[in-house]
Amino acid sequence: MKVKLSIILSLLITLLCANQLQAQEKAFPKKGEGIALFLKRHNRTGADYQKQFIELNKSKLGKGNTLRMGVKYTLPPLQGKEAAVAAAKRANHEPLFGKELASYKVTSSELKGACFYLVSGHGGPDPGAIGRIGSVELHEDEYAYDIVLRLARNLMMKGAKVHIIIQDAKDGIRNDKYLSNSKRETCMGSPIPFNQVRRLQQRCDKINTLFKQDKYAYKRAIFVHVDSRNKGHQTDVFFYHQDKNSESKNLAKTMRSTFTHKYNKHQPGRGFTGTVDGRNLYVLRHTTPASVFVELGNIQNSFDQQRIILSDNRQALANWLCEGFVTDYNRYKKKTR
Template sequence: MKHKYSRLLLLILLFLPIALWAQEKAYPKNGEGIELFLKRFNRTGSYYQKEFIRLNKSKLGKNNMLITGVKYTIPPLKENEQPVKSEPASKRRKGYEPLFGKNLASYNVESNELKGACFYLVSGHGGPDPGAIGKMGNHELHEDEYAYDIILRIARNLMIRGAKVHIIIQDSKDGIRNDMYLKNSKRETCMGKAIPLNQVSRLKQRCAKINQLNKTDKETYKRALFIHVDSRSRSKQTDVYFYNTGSKASRKLTNTMKSVFQRKYAHHQPGRGFRGTVSKRDLYVLRNTTPVAAFIELGNIQNKYDQQRIVLSNNRQALANWISEAFVIDYKNYKK
């Protein structure tokens, strides 16, 4: 009888769900959001994101941001769903971009979902021109510094997904920074060339560099992105808004970006709504850039609520993650 119960207990244990034995846990990599973190463990889709939040709610930062150094519980795979084999870490392609800064210069190419895509990323102003300047307490917020930090974060996201990326405006010292108040400098160059103070000359220079690179890049999917921070009256609060050239591909890209932002706002700030807009604008850089282009204004650098969108590093990373996700969707639709 004793052996009979032992055998019965063993059978019960054998058929218990694996999640009852041990739940898989892991630390996030620097810059990862929930979606990219789960993708490393072959958990994709809204089901796993909701489960992850349910399991880890007490460990998440503002707007469900992942916190570096915190170990998170990974949702178990659905019943009958088999894990997809991924390449061992030793076989993953490695990349190195010193512009990201000492701690983030090295990265692993985690996927090939953007293989065959090429991006030209441009942060507004730079060099002798800081762009719009906002005030927060005793601190000045310089447009070019915050636009540049977000561009670097987007570039790293895209490279991790296997894309070719040209960072057009560069600073040899400033990497990706987590400070609230980013110090201003005049070191920025247009890929090594001094940036002119004259506005038209400055815009001509970056468009010429993009068009020059475009001639030699062999990829068929090429997208240029320009990022700025607007300046309006202090009382004017705005959401992120998007400009396109009016071409079908440019409209499609900016509408995809808006859709991603609407979905993210509905998830992270339910009930608030997203009021960002998409429109055609006859801007110099959009008109004179050969690849399909989009232009993004991240908000009003004078408004105290919009300022939170750029001074908090988690928010800068979220902006980069959402824009990167829109590029992934646009590329997948392009390949269909």
């Protein structure tokens, strides 16, 4: 009986502490704001919130209960619907992103109702293409994986359901130029086979199984790779789509348009030569959802290497891929209304 009472008391203390923390939320007013506008900006509308606010801040208010600039005011605790909305915006947790970035907040609903299957190329016993800068080896699977993690985080923050198919329990999002190489990657916990066909079929099977389970109307897959060509061959990002699949082709074209727009904005006059083509690749043939296969550049070329070794560039690639998905999802929603 004593044990039960102590547990109940602990729970009550925890709840009281949580309420106190919420009640202690504070903020500064903006120029021209009265109490009503100030509270509305913090998702607190109505006479009850205003009354609570005045009670909490009596000594800080000006004449006629006006707000003073530069004064931090205590906000009344959220109630009911507003509390539920705030709870939905609290941090989510994905350990694959690494300790520093594991927590994330859903900041918009742009991709609510969308589901994605993200696959970084190669992994496990297969490093993929290998480039070199001096004595440092650049392994395709490491750079593709880092960009996929960044893309996944972006998509999740916009409210999407995301499956990260190839996973490394240790490597989160990394900002290093030279990413350490390993063979730890798994296919959602299952060892990756050495045989190429079995390796590719494993990830296709995983996607197709999840595809059947996921109750979403819009479901898309992306395979992220880094190409390997002659050192002197500089390439832009290019996209492959599934043959005879209009949704896959639309997605690839949307991705290319997004990249063209971004290059014109950030590097005017450079031009963007990335292409869109149908290609009979194994993963595109054997994957159920509309899919796009992305090659991020030539890992042998010194100019293309900058696109992947600089963390800001990897983030930009992830941002642009995410924006392409948002545009494609909006197109899909308009089409299906």
